[in-house]
Amino acid sequence: MLGEEDTQPKERSREERDAEVRCLGCLGHFRPPSGADHADCPHCGASWRLTWLDAHSVKIRGPWKKS
Numbered sequence: 001m002l003g004e005e006d007t008q009p010k011e012r013s014r015e016e017r018d019a020e021v022r023c024l025g026c027l028g029h030f031r032p033p034s035g036a037d038h039a040d041c042p043h044c045g046a047s048w049r050l051t052w053l054d055a056h057s058v059k060i061r062g063p064w065k066k067s
Ligand SMILES: [Zn+2]
Pocket: 023, 024, 025, 026, 027, 028, 041, 042, 043, 044, 045, 046
């Protein structure tokens, strides 16, 4: 999305693991819905704001403010 080319060879196993994040609260792994701008950790219930690097790569950006 930012124009950077992926120099790493694509690995099928990585594709299938897609879009997993680690909760900053409880360090549990979970998979947010594809393209979601935020997601709740199923382990501890914390809400996190998400940034998608590509369709299979997502990172937690910070706490999500619940309104
Ligand atoms: Zn958690």
